[in-house]
Amino acid sequence: MIDSLRAALASHGSVAVEGRWHPLSGGRTNRLWQVTAPSGPPVVVKLYTGDPGNPLFPNDPQVERHVLRHLQGQGIAPRLLDFAETPLGPCLIYGHVAGTNWAGGAAIAARALHRVHAATPPANLRRSPDGSAALADQTRTILRLCSSHAARAAAALEPSCPSVAPSGQAVLLHGDPVPGNMVVSGNTACLIDWQCPSIGDPCEDLAVFLSPAMQLAYRGHPLKPVERAAFLASYAWPGMAERYRALAPWYHWRMLAYCLWRHEQGDAQARIAAQTEQQALITLMQE
Template identity: 45%
Template sequence: MPPPDLLDQLRTRKLITGSVQFEPLFGGRTNMVWKVLGESGDTVLKLYRNKLRNPMFRNDAHLEALCLRAFEQDGFVPRLQATGQHQGDAWVLYDHAPGRPWESGTAQVASLLRKLHGSTVDLPLPSGRNGSADLARHGAELLALCSSSLRDRVTAMRPEDPVPPTKRTCLIHGDPVAGNILVDGSNLTLIDWQCPAIGDPCEDLALFLSPAMQHLYHGAPLAPDERARFLTEYGDPETVTRYDALQPWYAWRMAAYCLWRSENGSTDYEKGLQLELKALEDRAISE
């Protein structure tokens, strides 16, 4: 159950009325989330845990609220109902989106991300990582937080080919993994907007295609034909070519992140680390 004083706050604001039930949702890995089953419709309550600092993914309730409001008319985000504070942590309440976490059909996801990246919505968002030098710095920051013997192995596998920053930045979701994409027939909904940015669209492509993230949220990495279909259906050859050049850098940084997570108690990231290292090795062999 949510904290009693938070429930009192929601009732005072008439955001929950009458008889309601709460079902914990366990798809997220940072915040506390409940499905609220109410007489007038189901909602989702997310209580941010801002004391948990993640060096890869920002966790900002204000940014999530901004994006939900901005894209409310576009049909691919839940409708925001309210935001607030509870004992120093933020919370958001939004309509429950129908559907199940994404399992198959990469073309649908590619079309959704292309639509997002083509948006003209102007929001005051932080800048994303852009170019290989930026990714190299970020990966080094992550590895500096690690202490196991694997740190040296990951460090040694850092790519060498530089890729300059792009001027074609846009609004990116920042965490479009399978668990954050709900599918209801032909309709897709993007949830968990706590780390959007103005950045390189390749960042979103890399996160969705990441072997580690697909393993964690989908059960297995994508097959080669699924990856190819995704990149074809995205429909922007210039961005796809850029992603291909940056892919080793994204894999290396993700390996560093998986090592950090596994060293901090998330043992399910150990397999993700091995998958990203294999992706780096396979790329090196192919070249």
């Protein structure tokens, strides 16, 4: 595949296709390589392998290209170098971000998301669900895509706590700020994999980062209570921690539904992830 992709990019006139191609781990949908040329900084080649109709995390190469171009020079996203349509699929080339995937340090993650949410969003991004009613509607839609007994049981776990009104906000959201998409260098983090951004309530990103299932998938274990508390305390957006806590049951219910959908798509580990979300939801409902 590498030879075919390199030839396609060369015929397109793309930058930095010569050199050593090293596959990068972490991408769950697309294929990525770090290309180290004899001279010049390394780059990342990202080949999109299609969108199987993911109900929570879209995979749109044109949107990622749009966002990276808009965020150029702000230090919160990689530097866009090139984009090409190839016979193997759309391909994005961006500057390699040096560092390590986030593995700890709640304040670093919170500050990174705060910087994203403070940035002016580009035009024409999709809008994420806002408020408990919209989150419940989205979760029911995901559950209708499932056919398992577990999904039918999950439908009965719809939160019954007081509803939370829409925020009306339209901040820039990364959409998938999991540990594998935060590259840490020193005391700062840059976010990669911008294929599912949106605008909306900042709690949307907070919920994905805090999700037990996402932390389990990328870090091997959910956040400890002290880590969750430190993250929310460090986010430093007035009233947002309280809003997230009010919405948390619906976010856990939605992620439970998503994990069950993933399991039905063949992801064996998603069933365990679903259990972490179900336990978090039940714990909140019993408080």
